[in-house]
Structures are given as C-alpha cells and as structure tokens.
Amino acid sequence: MRSTGSWYDIADEQGNKYIGRLRGKLKQEEMKSNNPIAVGDYVDFEIENVEQNTVLINDILERENYLIRQSTHRKNQAHIIAANIDQAxxxxxxxxxxxSLGFIDRFLVSAEAYRIPTLVIFNKKDLLEGDGLVFQEELVEMYKKIGYESLAISALDKNDIQKINALLEGKKTLISGHSGVGKxxxxxxxxxxxxxxxxxxxDYSLKGTHTTTFAEMxxxxxxxxLIDTPGIKELGLIDIEAEEISHFFPEMRERFGQCKYYNCTHLHEPDCxxxxxxxxxxxxxxxxESYLSMVMGEDNRK
Ligand SMILES: Nc1nc2c(ncn2[C@@H]2O[C@H](COP(=O)(O)OP(=O)(O)O)[C@@H](O)[C@H]2O)c(=O)[nH]1
Ligand SMILES: [Mg+2]
Ligand SMILES: [Zn+2]
Incomplete structure (x- = not known):
C-alpha cells in the first residue's frame, strides 16, 4: 500500500495491515535489478513478529504492468511508481x-507504452467562462475522439464528483497531474x-513542488x-526510440502503413x-505538435 524507504505498508486479502521489510536475500537481488518494490505490488510474506505486526517479504509476484518516473538527476535510473494498475x-x-497540452500528450504516450488506459480529466471548470469553457469542451471532445475517456469537472460540484467516483468503481486507479490541479x-x-x-x-507556486515522492495506495x-502520487511530476519512458513514438499516438497508430514510405517519420516526407x-x-x-516535440527530443514537460 505504501513504501517509506525500507519499510512497506502491506494489506492482506482480509484487509489486515502489516509493516514489512524485504528479506535480506531478496533485497540483494532487487538491488541488482534496480527494481524496487512498488505500491500495487503483490507480495508473498510471512509474519516476523506478531506483537509488532511486522512481516518479512519473501517474494514479489510478477507484475501485470508498472509505471516509472524519470529520475530528475540520473537520466538512466528509473523508479517504479506503482504496479498492477487498471487505469490512470x-x-x-x-x-x-x-x-500544457504537451504535458498531457507526453503522459498519454507513456501510459500507452505501458498499456495503461487513461482518463483525461479537466478540473476547475468553475473558474472558466466563455471562450475558456468552449476551448475546454473542444479538448474533451478531441481526446474522446482519439479514444480516451475525458470529462471537464469541478471538484466543487457534487454531481461531477459522483461521475468520477463511478469511473473508479472496482479498479485500481493511479491519480496523476501537476501539483495544485486538485487531486x-x-x-x-x-x-x-x-x-x-x-x-x-x-503555497505551491511560491514554494515550488513538494518533496515527497512516495506514492500511496x-x-x-x-x-x-486509488493511488496518489504526490510530488511525482511526470512519467518516465524507457527505451522508446523516436521512430516508435507514433505507435503511442492512437490516431497515428491507426494510420500505420498508409504513408508512401514504410519508414516515414511524418516530418517532411511526401505523401504522408x-x-x-x-x-x-x-x-x-x-x-x-506534441508528436513533433517528442520526436525532436524537446523538453515540453511543463
Ligand atoms: N475553484 C476550484 N478550486 C479547486 C478545485 N479543485 C481544487 N481546487 C483548489 O486548488 C488548490 C489545490 O488543490 P489540491 O487538491 O491540493 O491539489 P493537488 O496538489 O493536485 O493535490 C486548493 O486550494 C483547492 O481548494 C476546483 O474544482 N475549483
Ligand atoms: Mg495533493
Ligand atoms: Zn508519414
């Protein structure tokens, strides 16, 4: 359910709660693979101390999927945010x-790469009027057309909260987005x-971002x-080549093979x-435009 470094909060099928550590031997293997245990992981454990409610984690079960975040300092080191997620x-x-739309699209590309269905929710609708509202509605329609569930809501509106609640039913949902958006x-x-x-x-605009980077379920x-991800600004991508990026834009993927050139980059080729x-x-x-900036390796993470 939660990790605080070397200790993990664990729940069993009956909802009993424990705190656990990785067994020494497992720890070494995990260090080698640089694949730390994450929120949402299924683990096999045994009781260590009944009074203190501590357990030892024997094994991490195979993951259905997982999301990583980019390490801000070391580019080639990834941290798993959460595993076995039904939707983001x-x-x-x-x-x-x-x-920015660039940030949204970057997030969607990561989620596509990890095969995690994503809902695009625009919050704080109550702060918009006129053209702003129209623009927001156009964005909702645009993302829906591509195949993403999308909604414009206000966290202050009970009906909207009910709609969100219904979308969560029976699922493990990772909530993500910039600090201050209303998560x-x-x-x-x-x-x-x-x-x-x-x-x-x-608060957040003056002091910058939070320091916590532990996800919690x-x-x-x-x-x-629900998995909350305080302080996690963006998802990371590992090993996606520029040529592969269009596979993670569903509206481009569905046109695969329709360009004149088999290896078309959709930048400047004729008959694209x-x-x-x-x-x-x-x-x-x-x-x-999001596609272009990703292919060119531009930083559109804001
Ligand atoms: N007007 C308005 N304010 C909101 C809405 N949702 C959140 N807020 C405010 O936005 C600020 C940041 O919200 P918070 O939930 O802390 O954002 P988080 O960083 O994403 O968890 C708070 O002052 C909230 O009261 C909304 O739908 N409308
Ligand atoms: Mg928050
Ligand atoms: Zn093309």
Missing amino acids: MLIATLVFPRT STIINHIAPYLGLETGDIS FEIRPKTY AIVKAVENGEIAQSRY
Whole structure:
C-alpha cells in the first residue's frame, strides 16, 4: 500500500495491515535489478513478529504492468511508481495552474507504452467562462475522439464528483497531474475519511513542488483503490526510440502503413498520411505538435 524507504505498508486479502521489510536475500537481488518494490505490488510474506505486526517479504509476484518516473538527476535510473494498475486518471487544469497540452500528450504516450488506459480529466471548470469553457469542451471532445475517456469537472460540484467516483468503481486507479490541479481535493470528496492535505494555490507556486515522492495506495471501498502520487511530476519512458513514438499516438497508430514510405517519420516526407490527416483536421494540430516535440527530443514537460 505504501513504501517509506525500507519499510512497506502491506494489506492482506482480509484487509489486515502489516509493516514489512524485504528479506535480506531478496533485497540483494532487487538491488541488482534496480527494481524496487512498488505500491500495487503483490507480495508473498510471512509474519516476523506478531506483537509488532511486522512481516518479512519473501517474494514479489510478477507484475501485470508498472509505471516509472524519470529520475530528475540520473537520466538512466528509473523508479517504479506503482504496479498492477487498471487505469490512470490524469487531472489537468486550464487555469491555476495551466497544464500544457504537451504535458498531457507526453503522459498519454507513456501510459500507452505501458498499456495503461487513461482518463483525461479537466478540473476547475468553475473558474472558466466563455471562450475558456468552449476551448475546454473542444479538448474533451478531441481526446474522446482519439479514444480516451475525458470529462471537464469541478471538484466543487457534487454531481461531477459522483461521475468520477463511478469511473473508479472496482479498479485500481493511479491519480496523476501537476501539483495544485486538485487531486487531493477530489480524493477527499470521494473519501473524506482520508483527510488528505490540500494546498493553497499560492503555497505551491511560491514554494515550488513538494518533496515527497512516495506514492500511496488507498482502499476507498472494497476492491476500489486509488493511488496518489504526490510530488511525482511526470512519467518516465524507457527505451522508446523516436521512430516508435507514433505507435503511442492512437490516431497515428491507426494510420500505420498508409504513408508512401514504410519508414516515414511524418516530418517532411511526401505523401504522408499523418501530415494529410493533420491538414484536413482529422488529427488535431496540438497532438501533432506534441508528436513533433517528442520526436525532436524537446523538453515540453511543463
Ligand atoms: N475553484 C476550484 N478550486 C479547486 C478545485 N479543485 C481544487 N481546487 C483548489 O486548488 C488548490 C489545490 O488543490 P489540491 O487538491 O491540493 O491539489 P493537488 O496538489 O493536485 O493535490 C486548493 O486550494 C483547492 O481548494 C476546483 O474544482 N475549483
Ligand atoms: Mg495533493
Ligand atoms: Zn508519414
């Protein structure tokens, strides 16, 4: 459920809670593979001390999937954020703070690469009006057209919270998004008893980002889990070549093989099906721009 370095919070099938450590031998193997245990992992454990409720973790079961985050300092070292995730819920906002479309698309590419279905939620709808609202609605429609579940909501609206709640039912959902977009507020409305700390908008913009980087999983009702990721700014990608990036844009993937050249990069080649689709409006300009900046290796992480 949670990791705090060398100790792990563990729950069994009956909901009993333990704190555990990796068995020495396992620890060594894990160090070698640089593959630390993560929130959402299934483990095999045995009781170490009944009174103190401590256990020893014997084994980590094979993962269905996992997400990593990019290490800010060491580019080639990855940290697993969470494992065995059913879906990711990306919370974005168009104001206070503004999430860039480049960031959203980067997140979606990572999630595609790890085969994790993603919901794109635009929060703080109540702060928009007129053209802002129209633009937000266009974005929702654009992401829906590509195949992503997408909604514009306000965390202050009970009906909207109900909609989000329904999307979580029976699943293990990773909640992600920039600091200040309202993740904790949304979780608190769904599960008030968790009492997560929420930030004042001025707090995070002045002080920068949080320092906590441990993900935590909450069972909000039987079989329904939320994974909060405080301080995790972006997902990492390992081993994706520039030529592969278009495979993780579903609207480009579905046009695979339709370009004149088999190895088309969709940048400057003649008779490119992707460029044509952008020109006739079938592929959104903003998505193509995100593609370009990823292929060029630009930093569009904000
Ligand atoms: N107006 C408005 N404010 C919101 C909404 N959701 C969250 N907030 C505010 O935005 C700030 C940051 O929210 P928080 O939940 O801490 O964001 P987190 O960093 O993503 O967990 C807090 O002051 C919230 O009260 C919303 O839908 N509308
Ligand atoms: Mg928070
Ligand atoms: Zn092409």
